Amino acid sequence: MCPHPFPLPKGEGITLPWGAEMHRCLAPLLSNGPAMQDTYVVSFNAPEIASAAQPGQFVMIKCGSGHQPLWRRPLSLHRVNRETGEVALLYALAGQGTRWLSSRRPGETVDVLGPLGHGFELPAERKSLLLVAGGRGIAPLAFLAEEALAQGCPVTLLHGAASASCLSDHATLPDGVRVVEATEDGSRGENGLATQVLPRLLPGKDLVYACGPMGMYRAMASLGLQVPVQVLVETPMACGFGGCYGCAVRTVHGIRLACKDGPCFRLDELMW
Numbered sequence: 001m002c003p004h005p006f007p008l009p010k011g012e013g014i015t016l017p018w019g020a021e022m023h024r025c026l027a028p029l030l031s032n033g034p035a036m037q038d039t040y041v042v043s044f045n046a047p048e049i050a051s052a053a054q055p056g057q058f059v060m061i062k063c064g065s066g067h068q069p070l071w072r073r074p075l076s077l078h079r080v081n082r083e084t085g086e087v088a089l090l091y092a093l094a095g096q097g098t099r100w101l102s103s104r105r106p107g108e109t110v111d112v113l114g115p116l117g118h119g120f121e122l123p124a125e126r127k128s129l130l131l132v133a134g135g136r137g138i139a140p141l142a143f144l145a146e147e148a149l150a151q152g153c154p155v156t157l158l159h160g161a162a163s164a165s166c167l168s169d170h171a172t173l174p175d176g177v178r179v180v181e182a183t184e185d186g187s188r189g190e191n192g193l194a195t196q197v198l199p200r201l202l203p204g205k206d207l208v209y210a211c212g213p214m215g216m217y218r219a220m221a222s223l224g225l226q227v228p229v230q231v232l233v234e235t236p237m238a239c240g241f242g243g244c245y246g247c248a249v250r251t252v253h254g255i256r257l258a259c260k261d262g263p264c265f266r267l268d269e270l271m272w
């Protein structure tokens with residue numbers, strides 16, 4: 001008997017009521033190890049998810065055996081290789097589920113559902129992009145950077161964190177990204193919050209994409225940026241595909257679900 005509250009078929013695609021297709025994969029784990037302080041990168045083979053994946057989308061991953069923890073955990077797609085079917089996730093050790101995930105070893109399988117949600121909209125033509133990551137918010141921006149670079153868009157990534165120990169060596173970023181770092185204690189890169197550095201990097205950029213805490217988005221909104229800004233909203237999620245209504249977000253259009261209508265929203269759609 002499937003130990004999960006939603007017994008989902010393995011392998012074949014599951015079409016959601018709004019037309020999106022997700023897959024449940026028992027994916028062989030390829031690697032799993034630390035990337036920066038209390039943060040790991042796990043990679044696994046999931047060709048069905050890789051072939052349909054878009055930057056900004058996420059997977060729901062079963063992080064335990066039996067019923068503990070009951071719900072899958074949402075993690076963003078960090079790197080995707082559509083040719084090999086390899087998918088990588090970058091995750092902070094937050095609690096029970098992510099600690100369990102960090103103990104998995106190559107050769108074991110992980111139970112993954114995805115790709116889920118509406119990801120970032122990439123420009124149809126060549127534009128200059130500024131990506132803003134708050135801490136582990138760098139996870140989905142690596143995949144976005146790779147796709148944008150492949151389309152010929154120059155990419156600058158501003159990575160803000162509390163201190164140097166919370167920044168990686170950016171080894172998992174694609175070649176060609178210009179990286180600017182900012183730390184709140186000044187231990188590496190620019191001294192200050194990413195949102196304080198952002199205005200200096202904005203001239204010449206056409207579009208801004210961000211992933212980080214809501215406080216960072218609120219600060220960005222108060223800057224009154226004159227370019228379109230897309231952000232990923234990471235509310236707690238139980239089901240990940242529109243079934244539990246646990247991920248409600250207040251927007252100017254009314255209540256929206258982060259897992260189904262997002263997690264990508266325009267910054268000016270969000271209500272504080």
Ligand SMILES: Cc1cc2nc3c(=O)[nH]c(=O)nc-3n(C[C@H](O)[C@H](O)[C@H](O)COP(=O)(O)OP(=O)(O)OC[C@H]3O[C@@H](n4cnc5c(N)ncnc54)[C@H](O)[C@@H]3O)c2cc1C
Nearest residue numbers: 073074075076090091092094095096097098139234235236
């Ligand atoms: C769409 C989406 C994408 C995400 N992508 C990533 C990612 O790429 N990398 C990553 O490290 N994390 C990501 N997260 C957050 C991640 O899902 C949580 O950290 C994880 O579920 C915690 O599970 P846990 O069992 O380890 O901790 P739990 O024991 O469930 O929780 C530990 C602590 O983390 C807090 N927490 C739980 N969920 C969230 C959340 N969504 N945001 C902030 N705090 C939370 C809890 O309140 C608690 O204080 C994402 C969340 C969403 C909704």
Ligand code: FES
Nearest residue numbers: 240244245247259
């Ligand atoms: S997480 Fe269940 S509706 Fe969004």
